[in-house]
Amino acid sequence: MESFEEIVCTCALNRIFGFAPKIGTGLISCFGSASEVFRASRRTLEEILGRNSRYIDMIGPEAVRSAEAEMKELSRSGISFACRFGQGYPPLLKECPDAPAGLYIRSVTPPQELWTPSRSIAVIGTRDISPYGKEWCTKTVSALASAQEKPLIVSGLALGTDICAHKTALESGLPTIGVMATGPETVYPFRHRDFAERLWRTPGCALISDYPPGTAPLALHFLRRNRIIAGICDTTVLIESKIKGGGMMTSRLAFSYSRDVYALPGRIDDIRSQGCNRLIREKVAEPLTSVEDLLDSLGLNSRVTARKICTRDILKLHFGDMLSQDMLNDLESVLNVIRSEKGITVEETAAAAGVDYGRAAHLTGLLETEGLICIDLLQRCFPEVKIFG
Numbered sequence: 001m002e003s004f005e006e007i008v009c010t011c012a013l014n015r016i017f018g019f020a021p022k023i024g025t026g027l028i029s030c031f032g033s034a035s036e037v038f039r040a041s042r043r044t045l046e047e048i049l050g051r052n053s054r055y056i057d058m059i060g061p062e063a064v065r066s067a068e069a070e071m072k073e074l075s076r077s078g079i080s081f082a083c084r085f086g087q088g089y090p091p092l093l094k095e096c097p098d099a100p101a102g103l104y105i106r107s108v109t110p111p112q113e114l115w116t117p118s119r120s121i122a123v124i125g126t127r128d129i130s131p132y133g134k135e136w137c138t139k140t141v142s143a144l145a146s147a148q149e150k151p152l153i154v155s156g157l158a159l160g161t162d163i164c165a166h167k168t169a170l171e172s173g174l175p176t177i178g179v180m181a182t183g184p185e186t187v188y189p190f191r192h193r194d195f196a197e198r199l200w201r202t203p204g205c206a207l208i209s210d211y212p213p214g215t216a217p218l219a220l221h222f223l224r225r226n227r228i229i230a231g232i233c234d235t236t237v238l239i240e241s242k243i244k245g246g247g248m249m250t251s252r253l254a255f256s257y258s259r260d261v262y263a264l265p266g267r268i269d270d271i272r273s274q275g276c277n278r279l280i281r282e283k284v285a286e287p288l289t290s291v292e293d294l295l296d297s298l299g300l301n302s303r304v305t306a307r308k309i310c311t312r313d314i315l316k317l318h319f320g321d322m323l324s325q326d327m328l329n330d331l332e333s334v335l336n337v338i339r340s341e342k343g344i345t346v347e348e349t350a351a352a353a354g355v356d357y358g359r360a361a362h363l364t365g366l367l368e369t370e371g372l373i374c375i376d377l378l379q380r381c382f383p384e385v386k387i388f389g
Contacts, residue, residue, distance in 0.1 A: 125161030145172030239277030
């Protein structure tokens with residue numbers, strides 16, 4: 001296990017060479033450790049980096065002091081730092097030439113235990129996801145949960161495809177990792193903050209970033225983030241994408257790393273499918289034509305069967321600790337009624353669940369807002385097919 005000094009020095013180099021990771025990791029390899037880089041003389045660094053390198057003045061005691069203070073502060077928030085040449089770093093990412101010197105990891109699980117699943121699969125796509133894309137994103141992740149060997153689901157915690165993949169993974173009992181384009185203490189978009197906390201507090205799940213604390217969600221940072229998603233996984237599945245988009249970049253990066261890439265084909269006149277169709281045409285990606293074929297191709301020994309999903313667990317995943325015990329009990333009763341009597345009205349639900357109409361209307365409204373049920377114009381309630389089958 002690497003020493004605290006080595007972790008601190010690696011963190012310092014990661015901050016210095018964040019946008020030039022090859023130089024930072026190259027220095028560590030050259031000197032044998034990150035700490036030795038900071039012991040090197042200026043003359044030695046000039047011989048390696050060049051006399052006019054802007055990095056030379058950054059490699060000094062102040063960088064180490066800042067990193068040490070940062071590490072002590074982050075440890076209080078459950079955030080650790082995994083070094084590329086140490087334990088807890090994603091094994092597949094180590095194979096990538098542009099992998100960062102280290103990663104910030106927020107999880108209740110020790111970093112070295114996060115990478116135990118035999119497969120890690122990135123499920124990515126546009127923020128402007130269509131109903132077609134959402135349906136197939138949910139179907140794909142749910143099917144992966146039915147495999148004998150449970151894979152790790154990786155995405156970017158963004159709107160649309162990413163959050164759909166993360167939520168479906170948690171609801172299906174799969175570990176999931178959110179790769180962020182901000183510092184490890186910041187969640188973007190802000191509306192995903194509560195879900196992100198539930199994610200990193202779930203065993204086997206984590207939030208990770210190679211950006212230091214205080215990093216804002218700038219467009220440039222998302223491009224750098226995409227290589228982490230591609231590098232962590234042996235398979236990337238692109239659900240929907242325009243011709244230009246982060247999903248396209250991530251898929252091409254995965255292909256350049258010699259990883260498997262799949263894309264969901266769509267209508268040729270649908271702008272959200274044009275990127276996927278292009279990757280398939282260019283033979284960068286294999287077409288995703290059925291979840292059964294995907295599982296067979298990945299060697300996950302599919303056993304796609306209907307799973308009984310625990311209503312209470314689903315509610316806890318969606319609402320976290322925000323509910324009182326009475327509210328949780330009533331929501332569970334109402335949702336169980338709707339699951340067993342599809343098309344039941346709100347009024348009938350109230351009678352069957354043993355609550356008054358006003359409370360039933362409030363509870364069904366909450367369930368609809370969370371996407372767990374849908375209510376038609378006749379006030380009939382239906383469980384969300386993408387979640388409950």
